[in-house]
Amino acid sequence: MKKIINRPDTVVVDSLRGLAAAHADLLRVIADPAQVLRADAPVRGKVALVSGGGSGHEPLHGGFVGPGMLDAACPGAVFTSPTPDQVHAAVTAVHGGAGVLLLVKNYTGDVLNFETAAELAAADGIDVRTVVIDDDVAVRDSTFTAGRRGVGGTVLLEKIVGAAAESGADLDTCERVARAVVAEVRSMGMALTAPTVPHVGSPSVELGADEMEVGIGIHGEPGRARTPLVGAEGIVTGLLDPILEDLPFAEGDDVLLFTNSMGGTPLLELYLAHGIAEDLLAARGIEVRRRLVGPYITSLEMQGVSLTLLRMTDELLEYWDAPVRTAALRWGC
Amino acid sequence: MKKIINRPDTVVVDSLRGLAAAHADLLRVIADPAQVLRADAPVRGKVALVSGGGSGHEPLHGGFVGPGMLDAACPGAVFTSPTPDQVHAAVTAVHGGAGVLLLVKNYTGDVLNFETAAELAAADGIDVRTVVIDDDVAVRDSTFTAGRRGVGGTVLLEKIVGAAAESGADLDTCERVARAVVAEVRSMGMALTAPTVPHVGSPSVELGADEMEVGIGIHGEPGRARTPLVGAEGIVTGLLDPILEDLPFAEGDDVLLFTNSMGGTPLLELYLAHGIAEDLLAARGIEVRRRLVGPYITSLEMQGVSLTLLRMTDELLEYWDAPVRTAALRWGC
Structure with missing residues (x-):
């Protein structure tokens, strides 16, 4: 295996250190559980957008954290879903009082773990909605997926809904815009x-x-x-x-x-x-x-x-x- | 060979068509001889910056054409210097009356062909200067090079001198700033x-x-x-x-x-x-x-x-x- 790494078991956390050092003006990295947070989060009164998934798809999602896009990204191990605790911690960190929208790629582990996190956050009294993206027309079910997979459309979804949230749109509007992107x-x-x-x-x-x-x-x-x-x-x-x-x-x-x-x-x-x-x-x-x-x-x-x-x-x-x-x-x- | 191409002999021109389609707001592509020009070139009264070299190093140099960076890039065949005619055509196209600075990576073919182009442009009455970058500390002479090779520093050079030119700096100043970057x-x-x-x-x-x-x-x-x-x-x-x-x-x-x-x-x-x-x-x-x-x-x-x-x-x-x-x-x- 030819890779520029220290050890396979520390590759994600080692990489996040470099991400944090490179972009301290934009984001803040929490090591455990791993979260990439917008530097100025929580932004009071703004709908917070949280996404995440397995690492190895960079710049998705950590490279999309910042004004006009995501408030938080939760990177799992390589090609492995983030944990419910990890997503729950991110939701708690970036929630600014206007609710939180979870943008989730349609993989079985991601959907399950984001859903559990949403329940934990709801129990805290946070208004959390979830939009699942499944834009890949290639196959109906796959190795990691029931239904279609979430792929490239995710980047467009995060940009467009990020702009809606940044413009002051409320949670209902952000959710509606997200569903419009997924539909199209x-x-x-x-x-x-x-x-x-x-x-x-x-x-x-x-x-x-x-x-x-x-x-x-x-x-x-x-x-x-x-x-x-x-x-x-x-x-x-x-x-x-x-x-x-x-x-x-x-x-x-x-x-x-x-x-x-x-x-x-x-x-x-x-x-x-x-x-x-x-x-x-x-x-x-x-x-x-x-x-x-x-x-x-x-x-x-x-x-x-x-x-x-x-x-x-x-x-x-x-x-x-x-x-x-x-x-x-x-x-x- | 596993590549997403039509035919090896058309790969550069085929790729430039996609570049032009993707970034029509920023740049204009001339197919023959190949040139990537800033969309609003020539910019009257601004020092024009021209670079180029073999293709295969993208986004260098065509991806750096636009306000605050290059006025023109001359892409050669893959890993092959652009021709003197090609560079001369670009200089002529982007010259805005304040002179032209050529930023050249130190490879034997590039240095020779940009120098010939500079002589052709000088014969047209254009004030042309050349700065050669040789920032690679690895080896003194190499396959394509007498002296050190021009590598990553080129990106920083094009950004920094591009900002100087955009700010209205004259040709002497742009050349001085370029030499300062090369030195450091x-x-x-x-x-x-x-x-x-x-x-x-x-x-x-x-x-x-x-x-x-x-x-x-x-x-x-x-x-x-x-x-x-x-x-x-x-x-x-x-x-x-x-x-x-x-x-x-x-x-x-x-x-x-x-x-x-x-x-x-x-x-x-x-x-x-x-x-x-x-x-x-x-x-x-x-x-x-x-x-x-x-x-x-x-x-x-x-x-x-x-x-x-x-x-x-x-x-x-x-x-x-x-x-x-x-x-x-x-x-x-």
Whole structure:
């Protein structure tokens, strides 16, 4: 196993120390139970947004903590759900009196543990709501999931609902906006290589020299099909068609196109894939109103790409464009 | 070779199409000869900054085109210098009447071709200056280089001189600031894996399952030593000590610490390495005043990390903090 780590059992806490040192202006890290908190939390009178999940998907979620996005992120061990106590501690730390919204990727452990945390917080008298995202069209059930998996749409969800909360929207509004994003967002990914979890020490799956996994999950879990590697046009078409058919997206729709690297794919290839997706959407009469291109929800060093399409309304556009200041996404003032 | 591409011979132009589509608000791409130009270039009365080099190091340099950083980037083929005509065309396109500063990484082909372009532009009556950066302390001469290689310091150079130019500084001042950065910046990198150039099809070097290359260049070219893989503490110490000894940096110095991913290294590991570097500098009484952590100068999918230290003055701090709006670096307004 080739990794820049000290020991497999301390990789998350060691990494969080570096995150805290790099971004002391934006966030504060609690080591045990692990939490990444907005530096100025709790923000009085603002709805607090809390997310989290297994580590290994960085910058998700800790890199999205800051003004205009998350109030707290709870990083579990690599590819392992955070504990209920961990999420409960984060909710308690960032609750500013206006309620807390939990944004949860649809994996069985995450859903269960966030739900338990929500019950603990409710017992404390905190108004807590939960929105689960399940945007991956690749497969219905999977290794870690009943139903669809939560993937790239999570990044867009956290940005957009973060803007709503920052603008002073109340808990009902934040929940409604979150459900609107979940209803309108679809994703699918593929990979050329598999990730290696530090405490496992070998790749999660074996992909042959000329193979790719289409519809792969963000833990390297199986997708729709293992197929021979094809060129970029074929790869992008193979992701975009199922996404378009699923919602379905139609001619005349306004969309946000998010072209995501799974971690190990160079930007040279990622922008190449993005350009193809733009052309395919233009040919269908779907207007790309906003773009996001980069490694934002990853699977350690896995080489691959995912596409996410969000059908935009004026309200979602306004929230997307609103200022954000986090380690990984930053624009506006 | 596992890559998301159409054909090896069109990878750069195909990727630039995606870059242009993703960032039409920031930049304009000319296909032949390839140039990435600031969308509002030429900016009348502003010193224009032009850089470039082989592709495969993205987001360098095209991702750094925009207000507060570069006016133009000239991407060559993968790991291949841009041509004199290409650089000359970019200089002509972005020259706004206040002169042009070429920021050139010290590789033999780059230095030669930018110099020829400078002569062509001078013959047109444009005041062109050139600053060469050679911040890599690893080796004196290398595969592509007489003298030291230009590596991570290039990112800091482009940001800081970009801020000077944006603030209205004249060509003399921009050149002086650029030379100040070059004098005060040092870097070194290492890798766990080698990059594969698309038109070559196989890795540039073979690194064994338990080996790392210390002092590696951004084309996968040899460094100081191929050694057994050690833990993160040993890796970071092995990069930081030669950097500190070289300038030398001393107790009481203020620095910017840039922890860079070579492309394929996950953020989980990168922040872990960054945290170790922070601790080592604190133990030496060197104050880290600013940080940059991420994949900013890469070598395709190569897994590895480089460290860059820049000794900061008040002037450099002010330019570093100034607003920047590019595809890859963005802060302020």
